[in-house]
Amino acid sequence: MxxxxxxxxxxxxxxxxxxxxxxxxxxxxxxxxxxxxxxxxxxxxxxxxxxxxxxxxxxxxxxGGVDIHSHIAGGKVNSGRLFRPEDGRKGVAVRTKVCRVQSGYSVPNTFATGYRYAKMGYTFVMEAAMPPLAARHTHEELVDIPILDNAALPLIDNNWMTMDYVKTGDTDLLAAYVAWIMKATKGFGVKIVNPGGTEAWGWGKNCGLTDAVPTFDVTPAEIIKGLAEANERFEMPHSIHVHTNMLGHPGNFEVTKATYDLVKGVKTAKDRQVIHTTHTQFHSYGGTNWGDFVSKADAISDYINQNEHATIDIGSVILGDTTTMTADGPMEYSLHQLTGRKWTNHDVELETGSGITPFLYSGKVSVHTIQWAIGQELALLVKDPWKVALTTDHPNAGPFIGYPILISMLMSKKRRDEAAEEMHSAIFKRAALPSIDREYDLNEIAIITRGMTAKALGLHEHGKGHxxxxxxxxxxxxxxxxxxxxxxxxxxxxxxxxxxxxxxxxxxxxxxxVATPAGKTYFVTPECDEGLTEEMLVKLKDKFEHYYSVNFNNYPVQDAYVPNPYEIKASWSG
Amino acid sequence: MQTIKLRLKDEVSGGVGGVARVPVEADSLTPDKLAGKSEAEIKAVKVWWGNREEKTGDLFEVSVEGEEGEGEGEEAAASADEVKVVFEGDLSRVKHIGDGMKAGEIEANGDVDMHCGAMMQGGKITVRGNADCWAGREMKGGELVIEGDAGANLCAMYRGEMTGMTGGKVVVGGNADECAGQYMAGGEILIKGNAGMLAGLNMQGGKITIEGDAVMPGADMTGGEITVKGKVLDRMPSFRLVETTVGEDGGEYKKYIGDLAMTERKAKGVLFVK
Amino acid sequence: MGEVTDVVCSLCGCVCDDIVVEVEDNEVKKVKKGACAVGKSKLMGHGRIKSPAVRERKGEGESGELRECSYDEAIKKAAEILAAARRPLLYGWSSTVCEADKVGVELAEEIGAVIDNTASVCHGPSVLAIQDVGLPSCTLGEVKNRADLVIYWGANPAAAHANHMKRYSFISKGFWTAEGKKAKKLVVVDVRKTATAKMADVFLQIEQGKDYLVFSALRALLYGYEDVVPDEVGGVSKEELLEVVKMMKEAKFGMTFFGMGVTHTGGRHNNIVNAIQMTRAAHTHTKFSIMPMRGHYNVAGINQVCTWETGFPFAVDLSRGYPWYNPGELSATDLLIRRECDAALIIASDPGAHFPGESVRHLAKIPVIQIDPFPNPTTEFADVVIPAAVSGVEAEGNVYRMDNIPIRLRKLVETEYLADEEIVERILQEVRAIKEKEGKEGE
CATH class of the missing domain: 2.30.40.10 (Urease, subunit C, domain 1)
Known part of the structure; x- marks a missing residue:
């Protein structure tokens, strides 16, 4: 190798x-x-x-299938398991000669996660959100997921270091910090989740794309642009991976489009997209409130069709009960207030946060029906399948075990029509899905479940997805x-x-x-100039000295946590 | 009518080495699961005893009176109405009696262990003694009569669920321990003695009647009705007194609504205190 | 070796990681900085179990003597006991590292055991509460940087978590709290005036067992239903309650820490449900979070491991080949009081000292395997005693702080003792060998 x-x-x-x-x-x-x-x-x-x-x-x-975005390991996922024994009991299965015990439906245990993905033909899964301070936890669980090769995206956008450098415009130093975090967490790429909004949530507030983050005096827009540029300082296999601001808010499609425009001119260090926006279904909403809520999948798809710098995954809804979880703390709180169901929140000092609450998607509810349509509309309206990936943002829009349902929907207009008949009539008035005739063929399915995802992650150069x-x-x-x-x-x-x-x-x-070999963990080592790194470390060590609750030397993930490593070096591209 | 008598053998109830009282889990011994089976077949039904599965005939003395039901599968289930299972011996370490039962009748002559009548959908269970915790857990239908006391979490939800009992009728001759009817959404519970702390916690529907005393009843309730005929100890400080009314028994009752700790919008529970 | 910095303490849930020690001649000679008195004593080491041992019983009811033996013999004996058991209990797991806990879950699966950890006698009720309503919380650094109101409820960190206030909460200084305690408020709620209570701006002394009522009253007041709340609730006047409510509403970032004073009084886990509900009510006014004061240094860790491997955090029954979770039925104390178990493996904990008498009496009657670095009351009746390396001094590994932040314990000195992980792994292999043999004989 x-x-x-x-x-x-x-x-x-x-x-x-x-x-x-x-x-x-x-x-x-x-x-x-x-x-x-x-x-x-x-x-x-x-x-x-x-x-x-x-x-x-x-x-x-x-x-083998390559999942570009799924929440399968780490503190947030495990908090979901821990606080939902009622979900755990749904998926229990007896151990066998080769398999360990299984439990859970929307938040399966580590063993069930590996088995169920493998049974669907998947062999690589990207854990989509790793809080750097808790990266050891993510890796401990990844090691315990059988069969699947894996990687994880560290959250770098609400970090005080990031915001400080964005404010002063020091992109090279920001790149040095990105490189250090990537190495310290054994991470794969830059994850951005509600930039600025999660820091604001530290005070119970949220941020729009161009609002100033309290105290830090930078905007989410500046953070996204800064990180896109810093990411391209290296030959990173993946672009920035963005959960845009205002997830789940009616009218947010404008924010999503504005986010794409922010990074349109950024030059990439490798032949790939500049930005990947994830679970785009949640970000393609029109209207001004839940009463006049409509699908804007057409507007987002048009943008993707007309531009070459952005890719998406759909985050399509699977009807039924699930567990929502994201680093977007304020969003989860809104959802909890809407449903009154249990709610866990976990803000992480200087870096990020997370919220978790159960949710039931019902085909009898107009809003859920429109959400259900939007994910599929995105897949069907984006003309080039190399720009779109199949996901459910497991488990947010539904558990990954629902992928085969989605595949059958995309391949069969008849099936979609039959499903629509059973659902709330809003699907015929405020969504485009019933009017779309396109059907995916198997080649296109192969693209959105392995070819495109491997390429967007840069893993095709490392033997994946083909x-x-x-x-x-x-x-x-x-x-x-x-x-x-x-x-x-x-x-x-x-x-x-x-x-x-x-x-x-x-x-x-x-x-x-029939067999459960251990998977490998893929991580990226950006090669950064030592001088830059030294300069950055002065600032970083000061943060540890005064504000972190763990010591600098106890922070990086030790090699013991990644027993089956696959390192990808990303050289400086300037 | 077929009567299946299952007497737990003394060497089982007496415990492994006379020391450890390893519980037997009797969820495979409901009338609907045994209907249509011959004595020999019943003796061969597998029952969990600790971490090993044993034959019913090895753990219980089995005797069958009357005719077995006709047919198999669904037909047999239909004939479960004609089956009565009688448990005898020391049942205090027999768990899950009547768990998930759909039809027929179970009689347990003595104190029974946890989860008796859990997930019950139909039929009738009579316990001639006390029932340990989680009797009638998540019960959907049927009738459960406990002649003695009931342990904690009577008719409550499983951990993490937001729904407990949804239907059926439960009568407790003695007292019920804490959290009776937690997250109850339907059905009826009558407790002839006292109720421990937090009866009707998170209750959303259905009816609980407590003939004796109750401690902190109705906390976090958003629906349903609790009537306490004895004293209320530590009444929740977040209920609003609405009026004084006359109950069905002619007695005078104070009517409270709550729990306002869940906010006014949700506080649709009713608590009557004599 | 000389001075070692960034040493991680393996005592309580604070998991302080800024300790400096002096190591000479393969011994921790001095703790120079960072640790509290109890932490210091753990790092410096004290009386150890010297050798593996098995108890020789001459006759029925005879207490017998421990006979020193090899690791091989003790491990083989342990495996024989566990493989033969019909309802074995594997208990402890909180004062060891996650790597050992993982093997523990695997062993539990293999022998169809109930696996439980010390959470069931400390913050198990908190876990049950979280399963009912969730937990709005944060890492300890968030508290340090932001909190201007700290509430300790049924907790006395001045005695039990000596560095907690200094490192993370009331006394610490952070980004928006550079002035430290001068710019913060402290509220303490307890049944008696503790050392922590003496530092408080407001101390609510409540009647034993009335926490639930006081939480509900505070919720009603936070939601604005002053009219329904009586003049006195649980020994606290309405004026005092209103004062605390005012402080909660005016705070920029409020934080409640609760201890076993809340989990182990009437109402038990429902007290915590109500504490969390109070946090939610406060959150409608300002940022508010809540956190349990976990005791053992890795009790949070075994809950994590057990959850990601079985789906459930403690009290998990694997006897039927799949996980069935039900605290109150399957927690160690319940199982033992009910005399359900016929064998037990106790690792890194001391039920002999901490369990109710009835549980201990049953434990003394069944075969018990103990894995621990230190002798304790459980050793007095254990049938197999297996000494282990001290995690955080002689062995490294992952642990989770009370706020679920994972930190790696460091190894400071070499040892002849086996680490917990290796001991449990070897028992597992022995059990598998026995079962394979039995399987062949059965054919």
């Missing part, structure tokens, strides 16, 4: 033959093709005469014919694979987990 450390890969050879392969990164759109695997990697041909063979005759073969020679042998074989159009059969096939292969090893067979 050129980069990173030890990787546990299955030894020996494996041949997948007769399958119909969808490998969009390599331009393979449903061709009958052999996949040759040796020592955990895809190879051009096999050597030994009696290799293990999987006959995928008539079935769909794709690279099946070209040299790629990781992460493969999903779905028990479905490429011609299948029946939504029910599609959903069923995408819930439980015929085979999931991870690093060359069969981990799921006929919908059952």
């Amino acid at each position: 050129a980069e990173g450390g030890v990787s546990k890969m299955a030894e020996g050879e494996l041949l997948i033959k007769n399958g119909v392969v969808f490998d969009p990164i390599n331009g393979v759109k449903g061709e009958k093709k052999e996949i040759c695997i040796r020592d955990g990697k895809v190879v051009a041909e096999l050597k030994s005469p009696n290799v293990k063979v999987i006959d995928a005759e008539g079935r769909v073969v794709m690279p 099946l070209g020679v040299g790629a990781d042998a992460d493969v999903a074989i779905y028990d479905i014919s490429p011609e299948e159009r029946d939504a029910g059969k599609i959903q069923k096939a995408f819930l439980n694979t015929k085979y999931t292969i991870k690093g060359g090893e069969v981990v799921v067979k006929d919908g059952e987990v």
Whole structure:
């Protein structure tokens, strides 16, 4: 391995033959093709005469799924589990010879998280929000999630250091801080969540895009722009990953568009987007209140269609009960006030915060129905699937286990129409979904669930999201014919694979987990000038001396927390 | 009508090595699950005893009187109405008696352990003794009669849930310990003795009648009705006295609404105190 | 080795990490800075269990003598006891590191045990309350930088968490609180005038067991229903309550810390539900948060580990192969009072000293395995005693502070003693070997 450390890969050879392969990164759109695997990697041909063979005759073969945004590990997720034993009891399953115990539906335990993703054919998941001060916690849980390769995005936007440098305009020093945090947390990329708003929440307040953050005297807009520029000081595999301001507020689509415009001119250090906005469904709202609330997925999609610097994931709603959780503290408080259900909040000194509250999405409620439509509208109205990723912002808009439902919806107009008939009539008046005829094909599904996500994260250069020679042998074989159009059969096939292969090893067979190898943790090491770093550290150490409640030397995540590391170096690009 | 007698063997109730009283979990022994089974089949039904599954016949002396119901599966369930399960012996470490039961009748002759009648949907359970905590937890329907005392969390919710009992009828001959009817949303509870602390906590619907005394009844209630015929000790300081009325028994009752600690908008609970 | 800085204390939930010690000849010679008196004594070390041992009983009811033996023998004996048990209990886990806790959960799964931790006798009620209403809270640094009103309710940090006020709350200085306690208000609520109460601006002395009523009264007042609240609630006058309510409303950032004085009185976890409800009511006026004063240094950690691995924080029954959670039924004290268990493994805790008499009597009658660095009353009846390295002195590992911030304990000196993680792991392997053998014989 050129980069990173030890990787546990299955030894020996494996041949997948007769399958119909969808490998969009390599331009393979449903061709009958052999996949040759040796020592955990895809190879051009096999050597030994009696290799293990999987006959995928008539079935769909794709690279392992890559989830760009999901909350699966860390303090917030575990607070969700801890305060919802009523959710925990929903998903209990007896241990087996290979599997540990399982529990939970919207907040599954670590073991169930690994098993259920693997059964859907996913092999890489990005934990979308890691508070730096609690990064050890995130890593402790990631290690405990079987099978999946993983990474985590540290929250860097409400940090006092960030705001100080944004205010003084020292982008290079901000970049030095970003580099230090990335290394200290063993993080993957820059996460931004309600910039400024979460700091304001320290006083029970919130911030709009151009409001000044109390005391710090910078605006969220300036923070986003500053971090975008700092991120591009390095050849970071991923762009800034943004949860824009005013999540869940009617009329917020203007904020979302304004956010894209902020970074339009920023030059990237690699060939990819400048900004990825996440769970964009929650940020594509029109109207002025919940009474005149309408979908503005069309306006957001138009913007994405006309511009090349932004990508999105949809954060589509799955109907039913779930657990919402985000670093956006004020948003969770509003939601709790709306429902009266239990509410946990956890503000993190000098950095970030989080809120958690359960939520029930009901197809009988007009607002929820429109939300449900918006996520799918985004996927259907953005013309180029390389700009859009399938997510539910697990578990915020619904648990990841609902992906197969979404896939079947996107692939079947008929299914969408049938669903709409059962829902609140607002869907016909205040959403566009019923009027959209587009249906995804399997190639496009492969793009929004692995090709696009791997590329947007820069992981295609590290063997993820494709099946070209040299790629990781992460493969999903779905028990479905490429011609299948029946939504029910599609959903069923995408819930439980015929085979999931991870690093060359069969981990799921006929919908059952048969092996649970440990996943690798991917992290990025930006290479920063020592002089800049030294200058930055003077300021940072002062923060620790006076304001943090832990010591500087006890802050960085020790190597022991990442026993299966994969390091990606990001050189300075200036 | 078929009567299935299950007498817990002394060597089981007496405990492992005569020291540890490892509980038997009887949720697989409801009338609907046993309906249509022969004596031999009943003896083979698996029952958890600690961390091992045992055969019913190894833990209980089994005797069957009357005819078994016809058919299997759904048909058998229909005939559960004709099945009565009688538990005998020392039942104080038999948990989950009648847990999830849908139909038929259970009679438990003695004190029973926790979760008796939990998740019950139909049929009738009579406990000729005391019932330990969580009797009638999340009960949906049917009838539960406890001739002695009930432990804490009678008819309450499971941890973290916002709904406890939603239907059915429960009678406690003696006292009920704390948090009776927590998060209750429907159904009726009659407590002939006293109620411990916080009866009707978070109550949203249904009716609790306490013939004896109660401590801090109705805290955080947003709906439903609690009547206390004895004394109220430590009445919540966040209830508003509305009027004095005459109850069905001709007695004079003070009517309070609450709990205002949940804010006025939500405080739709009613507390009658004699 | 000389001076070691940034040492992390493995005593209470404060997990102070700014300690400086002097290490010489593989011994902590001196604690130079940072630790409180109790923390110092932990770091300096005291009487240890010298060797693994098993108890030789000659006859029925005979108390028997501990016979020193090898780690191998003690671990094998422990595995035999656990593999044979029908309802084993694995208890403790709060004064050790998360790495050991993880293996503990795996062992519990393997043998179909109930796994419980010391939360069930300290802040378990707080967890139950959180499961009912959630917990609006924050890290301790937030309190340090922002809080201008601190309330200690049923907690006496001056005695139990000696550095708490200085490092994190009333006496500390932070970004918006540079003046320290001069610019802050302190309210203490307790049944007696504690050392902490003596420092307070306002002290509410309430009647034993009446916390619930006082919380409800404060909520009603915070929501503006002055008319319904009686002149006196739980021994406190309405005027005093109104004064506290005024302070709460006027604060920029209010913080309530509560201790076992609230969790262990009439109403138990529902007192905490009500304390949290009071925090929410205050939050409609200003920023307000609340936090339990966790006792053992890693009790928060075992709750975290147990939750992410089983879905539930403590009192988890794995006997049927899946997790079933129910404190009040499955907490160690309940299980023991009810005489449900037929064997127990006690790690890093001392039920012999801290459990109710009835629980201890049952524990003394069943086979007990103890894993601990130090002898304690539990040792007196344990059948297998396995000494362990002291986490934070002789072994490293992850722990969670009372505000759930993870910090890594440092290893300061070398030791011959095995770490908790390794001991539990070896018991697990032995259990697996026994089961495999039984499985083969059964075929």
